[in-house]
Amino acid sequence: MRTLRYRVADTQxxxxxxxxxxxxxxxxxRTTGRSGNCDIILAHxxxxxxxxxxxxxxxxxxxxxxEYTGGGAPWKVLDTGRYYxxxxxxxxxxxxxxxPPVTKKALVLVLDFVPRPIELLAAVTLLSxxxxxxxxxxxxxxxxxxxIKMALEHxxxxxxxxxxxxLLLRDDLAGQLxxxxxxxxxxxVLPDASSADRVRQEWGAAPLRELDELLKTIEExxxxxxxxxVAKVYLALVHRLEHES
Amino acid sequence: xxxxxxxxxxxxxxxxxxxxxxxRFIPALAKWLNLLxxxxxxxxxxxxxxxTVLPQWAERRADIRALLDDFEWQMSPVNxxxxxxxxxxxxxxHALWLQRRPVRxxxxxxxGRFADVNRAYQELLDQLRLEEPHEASAWLRPLRPAFARFCxxxxxxxxxxEVFPSEIRIP
Numbered sequence: 001m002r003t004l005r006y007r008v009a010d011t012q013x014x015x016x017x018x019x020x021x022x023x024x025x026x027x028x029x030r031t032t033g034r035s036g037n038c039d040i041i042l043a044h045x046x047x048x049x050x051x052x053x054x055x056x057x058x059x060x061x062x063x064x065x066x067e068y069t070g071g072g073a074p075w076k077v078l079d080t081g082r083y084y085x086x087x088x089x090x091x092x093x094x095x096x097x098x099x100p101p102v103t104k105k106a107l108v109l110v111l112d113f114v115p116r117p118i119e120l121l122a123a124v125t126l127l128s129x130x131x132x133x134x135x136x137x138x139x140x141x142x143x144x145x146x147x148i149k150m151a152l153e154h155x156x157x158x159x160x161x162x163x164x165x166x167l168l169l170r171d172d173l174a175g176q177l178x179x180x181x182x183x184x185x186x187x188x189v190l191p192d193a194s195s196a197d198r199v200r201q202e203w204g205a206a207p208l209r210e211l212d213e214l215l216k217t218i219e220e221x222x223x224x225x226x227x228x229x230v231a232k233v234y235l236a237l238v239h240r241l242e243h244e245s
Numbered sequence: 246x247x248x249x250x251x252x253x254x255x256x257x258x259x260x261x262x263x264x265x266x267x268x269r270f271i272p273a274l275a276k277w278l279n280l281l282x283x284x285x286x287x288x289x290x291x292x293x294x295x296x297t298v299l300p301q302w303a304e305r306r307a308d309i310r311a312l313l314d315d316f317e318w319q320m321s322p323v324n325x326x327x328x329x330x331x332x333x334x335x336x337x338x339h340a341l342w343l344q345r346r347p348v349r350x351x352x353x354x355x356x357g358r359f360a361d362v363n364r365a366y367q368e369l370l371d372q373l374r375l376e377e378p379h380e381a382s383a384w385l386r387p388l389r390p391a392f393a394r395f396c397x398x399x400x401x402x403x404x405x406x407e408v409f410p411s412e413i414r415i416p
Contacts, residue, residue, distance in 0.1 A: 012268070070263035089411055122325040125415050129341060130334045155416070156344035164349070165340030170333040179331070189327050241415045 001101055004029045005038040009048035013070065016044065016088055023092060028100040039104055040064040045085065059083055064107060066091060077112055084111050121202045121237055123189045124214075128234035131180045133157050135227050138174035142227070151231035154238060181225060186218040193219060208236055254319040255411045257312055262406040265305060266399060273298045274396040280382045281389045291382050295373070302366050302399075306359075309402075313355050316409060317348055324413050342416035351409050358402040365395040 006029050008020050020042060024031065032038045041058060043049050045067040050058065055065055059082055068088045075086035075094075084091075094110045132151055135141045136158065141148050152158075159166050170176075179185050190196055196215040203211060210232040217224055224230065277294050279285045290298075322342050323335045342348060369391045385392075 070268065071259040087411075119325070122322070122415060123327055126322060126326055126334070126338050129416075130331075130337055133337055133341075155341055157341065159340060159344050163340075163344060165343040168336035168340040168343075170336060173333060173337070176331075176333055188330075238415055 001103065004040070004102055004104060004107070005032045005036065006030070006040045006042065007032050007034070007036070007038045009041060009043035009050070012044060012047045016068075016070070019088075019092055020095075023095050026100070027095070027098055027102045029102060038063065040066065040107060042066045042068065042091070045069045055083070064104070064111065066111065082108070118202050118241065120189070120195060120199045122241060124199060125234060125237040125241060127186060127189060128230050128237070129155055129157075130176075131224070131230050132227065132234065134173055134176045134180045138177040140177060140227070145228050145231070147228050147231040147235060151234045154235065181223050183218050183221055183224055186224060190215070190218055203240070208233070211236065252320060252324070252411075252413055254312070254315060257308075257315075258406060258409065258411070261305065261308055261312055262403055265301075266309075266406075267403045270298075270301055270305075271396065271399050271403060274392065274399060277382075278389065278393055278396060281386050281392065299369075302362070306363065309359060309406075312406075313352050313359065316352055320410065320413055322413055322415055325415070338416070345416040346410075346414075355402065355405045355409070358398070358405045362395070362398040362402050365391070365398040369395050 006020075006024050008017055008031070010017050010020075021031070029040075041050065041063060043066070046069065049055075049067055050065065059065055062082075064082050064084070066084045066086075068086060068091045070088050073085065073087050075084070075090045077084055094113070097110050098106055128151075132141070132148070132155065136152060141152075143149065159169070190199065196219055199211070199215060200207070210229050213226075214224070214229055214233050217226070217229075273290075273294070276285065276287070276290065277298070280287065280291055280294075318339075321339050323330075323338050326335065326338060369388070372388050372391050373385075
């Protein structure tokens with residue numbers, strides 16, 4: 001397999017240059033000089049961007065071109081394709097997902113990905129945390145259930161006795177048990193079938209049985225009782241959210 | 246992560262740390278050090294440095310302090326909860342965030358670096374007051390160690406500010 005070649009155009013930021021060289025070294029890509037042929041050019045947008053003619057000719061020849069900035073610009077795949085723009089942070093985060101040997105197709109895949117906004121999944125995850133913490137505080141959980149144990153462990157619950165976060169907790173957390181068991185409490189976030197559909201849409205991957213079950217319960221029943229299902233949903237969602245970040 | 250839009254805190258950090266501190270202020274300090282070392286010549290810059298460049302720290306430091314102070318709540322996952330969520334849930338989600346991420350360590354560490362910059366700045370001002378009122382770099386050469394220390398402290402602060410997450414995350 002041919003070793004891919006890259007060029008970084010950044011005369012202003014030694015630290016960015018160093019980070020990119022380090023990443024590409026790890027991935028086994030080789031650098032080229034200004035005149036050498038390469039597969040990908042990465043340029044600091046404000047100082048070292050390619051002139052349009054040079055950029056267009058490079059893109060036409062099948063190259064990948066990334067302009068980055070140190071600011072917090074959202075990631076964009078520009079109209080012409082294979083032309084990307086975004087923050088340096090996001091660029092390196094994407095490149096670090098690659099493993100050697102790196103193909104051009106793999107590079108395109110990580111650069112092309114534009115995340116969909118995920119809002120309801122996050123809210124459901126946080127409601128699940130609240131549900132599990134309250135259930136635990138009320139002594140209502142089956143402590144032998146693996147998913148429940150794993151979910152509580154992941155949450156870091158219960159907080160250690162001397163943890164500063166304890167000051168933020170209400171003394172009557174256990175008293176919220178009737179509220180979190182009520183489907184109405186969940187319906188504040190997921191009021192109708194369309195919001196449940198949006199959750200499924202945000203989830204996107206192969207259907208998750210437990211998530212479907214929880215959404216159905218919220219929609220159709222008066223109470224949400226099955227903590228193991230909530231724990232499984234929580235674990236699946238945090239896994240997804242952590243990998244999307 | 247999950248906030249669909251870039252958090253306001255991240256935009257502020259970007260403007261302060263990336264745009265100003267790293268890309269304007271520190272390079273200007275580095276240029277001043279080069280000027281003191283006679284490695285570059287720039288009479289306009291030399292005249293302007295003490296009047297308009299160096300005081301920028303005093304003008305911007307309150308914004309940096311506020312950035313640090315605001316981090317904990319502006320980047321908390323409670324911002325992913327729907328509006329009008331229960332108070333107990335907001336407290337719980339925030340507490341879990343503090344449990345799972347070294348939120349206050351990040352702020353304390355950056356606060357320490359911020360204090361270092363302020364100290365170095367004050368020391369520099371104290372030494373400048375003892376000098377003859379002259380803006381030429383040749384007269385200020387004895388103060389090079391103090392300028393270098395100030396620059397170094399700014400660099401450390403900039404690195405420290407980079408460590409903060411730029412997205413709101415589920416704890």
